[in-house]
Amino acid sequence: MKYVLLLALSWATSVVATGPLPVTRSGLAGVAGFTFYNPYCGHGCFRSFSPYKLQCSSTISAGGLTTADAIAHELARCRASDFPYLSSIAWCIHTFCPEKVRASTIEKFWETQITGDAKVLPKWSYGETLANITNPPTVVASGEDLVLNMTMVTTYTTWKLTQDTLIYFFRESARESYYGLAILLTAFGLPLVLTWFGYLPFMTGLTDRIKPWLYQSIIGTYHDRPLPFLIGNVPTLGQSGYIAVIVILNIVFLTIGYETLWPNEEMQWYKNHYQELMAYWMWRTGALAFCQLPVLFLFSSRNNILLWLTNWSHSTYMLLHRWIARLFLIQTLLHSILSLVLYQDDGYYSSTVDTPLWYWGCVGTIAAVIIILTSFLVIRQRAYELFLVTHIVMAVVCLVGCWYHVWADDEGDFGYETFLYATFAVWGFDRLARVGRILKTGVKRAVVTDVSDTIARIDVPGPRWSSPGQCVYVYFPTLHPFRPWENHPFSIIPTAALTGRPSNDGAVPTTLGDLEKNRPITVTPRPSTQHGANKNSGLTLFVRKKVGMTRFLKPRNELVTLLESPYPCNPTKEVLQSDRLLLIGGGIGITGLLAFVHCHPTVKLYHSVKADDVCLVEALASLLDQIRDKEIVVGQRLDISGLLQDQADLGYSKIGVVVCGPPGMCDDVRAVVARLGREKSGRCSFELEVDTFGW
Structure with missing residues (x-):
């Protein structure tokens, strides 16, 4: 400041x-x-x-x-x-x-x-x-x-000291710029470099050996499952490497490169070496906080350009978003604390505490603290709508506070607002692109039917999106008129895929009585009654009715629906280039896997479902009937270790695994894939994609 x-x-x-x-x-x-x-x-x-x-x-x-x-x-x-x-x-x-x-x-x-x-x-x-x-x-x-x-x-002395003061001040400002750019470009460019580096011809064998280590969690098997007491989610070893790089850069650039006039020469703005160094440190923390704002907002955006340019998933960027937010808060708090200490030491706190510089800085800091405090996993899971509204409002307040803080200081002369311009551009583009996607699709009238007391089927006529690894954000503005902005991501199933095709030869027929036995079985579900909306093109969503927006879903013929889609959630290129593709789903997570069924010649589906959710299998019968190689277990968990071991022993050189289901299942698959990948290094490699969505 x-x-x-x-x-x-x-x-x-x-x-x-x-x-x-x-x-x-x-x-x-x-x-x-x-x-x-x-x-x-x-x-x-x-x-x-x-x-x-x-x-x-x-x-x-x-x-x-x-x-x-x-x-x-x-x-x-x-x-x-x-x-x-x-x-x-x-x-x-x-x-x-x-x-x-x-x-x-x-x-x-x-x-x-x-x-x-x-x-x-x-x-x-x-x-x-x-x-x-x-x-x-x-x-x-x-x-x-x-x-x-x-x-x-x-006098020459007065002029010389004045000039040297400006030289040292500008030198520190320039270093803030270079260090800030280094963090910003590293945070943005590292995913690009690592992705493109992996495409080099000589890197294929090396990456196949490295990936099993990158897949594993740094704490046990926790990743999609939160730590006890909902403390948070643990990054994988690969994600931890990225986080470590950004943390190290923050620490290094916060501690190096300080040059002071004191004690060799008088620094005219400060009375001693302590105050001069404290001022440089204070400015440095502010600059390092600002430089991370563009990436902080980019990683949380749905229209994150890196989703198209890298092979990193949306859930990975969301996890990194949370870690960069923590670094931003640490730098912001350091900036505020150092400002308070310096102002009190030089005796000017009382004369500046009521100035725009000071109170707008306080506004930005307090907003950042509120964002972090209301973003704990326990709040996100139990009061998501409250979290979302607070998150957006406080983000706006924080940016406004940052803007007026630097404007009150220097009216934009020192260049800190450059990082804010980039942040405004990222956030503004994302919001405009969201509106554009909704307008492109237009207002739809969806048909809602109950599959069970806890699962609803939603048929939206019109759109034709069927690429694997994509999701759609759905708005139901009339479900809760006082919160029409609420939306949630769902996996996409083309409605036409549920119209039914002839069953593959060799499928084993199964009756409803077989399904209700609480033991693992291999089944081919019987075709379900054709849904009226199936005659038209469009999308079908299967939604588990929980708290929040989805609890208001009831059967109706014309539910006003807005679609914001399609978005890439997971990269699919590598798994689709494997010799064998395994689709492992749990419960309603099967909806995230079905788009892969016709995209690979050797697919095998594994699906576990609770006895209470057998109706979901029946609702998907016509589509499941098209899969020759499948195993569906009812009332019991899949033997993840055994099935993956069996597939690895078949002699495939590369096995792609896509899992979508409860967090525990996803973590089990991740742990087994990482273990088998290390054990069979050089003989059988694994490509893993976990289709989950974490806030």
Whole structure:
């Protein structure tokens, strides 16, 4: 928070004015030639005279930032025609600026910044002002109550300390930019690099050996299952590697690269080495928090471009979103704590606590804390709607607080708003794209029927989406008129697939009595009664009625439905290129697997279902009938280890596994695939995709 520079004037008014001047461009400090103080010698001269009163104005500029209000604008107009003020700075530039500084650079600085308002031009150019000085000045400007009523000079020591202060400050600002960009580009680019690197011809064998290690969880078999007491979800070893890289970069860039004027030379904005270093650290934490905002919002977005450019799943990006959010909060809290400590140490806390800089910073920090506190897994699972509304509202409040915090500090002169622009672009694009997807599909009228007391079937006529690994976000605005924005993701089944085809030869017929036996059996379900909507193209969803929006689902013929789709949830290229494809589902999770049935020549389906949910098998009978190789168990869990071991022993070189079901089943499959992949390394490799959706 560089506004502290403005406050240091009370003890150094005779030597320096603080803060930025309006600049003619914006960007990140030090990037693409963007600098605040060009030339340094000119800015050193300007700040050596800015603290003094002028004949036409008693206003003392706090660093030359004069565009904020009417009083500041009047000061700029006063400066533009005050010859003692202009001539004193011109003589200083003439005396102390080296010959290598081009005259055009000085004239540009003079025209755009000497008055403190780029829109208010000085009456005379630098050359004209210098030419109008008839006699070399000799009076040295000093004293708090001095009025510039003649051309005066400043001492070399004052000018040198002022210039060096600006040099060190800009050096720190430039490092903030470079370190922030390094974190941002790494966070965004690492998924791209790792994905594309894996496509290189010589990497195939290596990646097949590495993947079993990357699949496993870092704590037991917990991943899709939350830790006890709903503490949270554990990342896999592969995800942990990414998280470790970002954490290490945050720590390293927070601790390296500090250069201070103290104790070798006086830093005019701060009284000692402790305060100067504390200020640099405070600014660094703020910059490192801001730089992570674009990726933080990108990873949580449905229209995340990385979903199309990498082979990482949406659930992976959501997990990484939560970890980056924690890093953002840590940097934000450090920034706030360091600001409080510094302001109290230099004695300016009481005079700044009610300024926009301070209270907007508090707004952003408090909003970030609320976001994290309301995002614990126990809240997401038990009060999802509350979590979602709080999440969105507080995210907006946090961004508004961040924006006005930096704007109150420097009106955009230091480039921090660049990261905010990128964040606004990411979030705005995602929201507009969502609306566009809904408008493209239009308003639909869905048919809802009950498959059981806990499962509903929804047929939506019209759309033709059948690619595996995709999901649709569904809105039912009339189900809960006071919360029409609520939506949930569902797996897609083309309605036409449920119209029924001839059964494959060799299928074993099974009666309802067989299904109700609580033992594993291999079945071919009998065809169910054809649903009226099956005659039309469209989508069919099977929904388990739980808390939230889905609990209001009841049989009806024309339920207003909005579809936001299709979205990629899991990459499918690698599993579809395997020699054998295993589809493992539990309960209603089978709906996430059926789109794969006709996409691979050697598919085997494993499905376990509770006895109470046998009706789901009957509802899917016509589609399940088309699968020659399948095993459905009722009232008992699948033997995950045994079935995967049996498939691995058949001699396939590469086996693709797609699992969709309860978290415990998904974690069991992950653990067994990781173990078998290591045991059979070089003989049989596994490609795993877990179709789950985590908030």
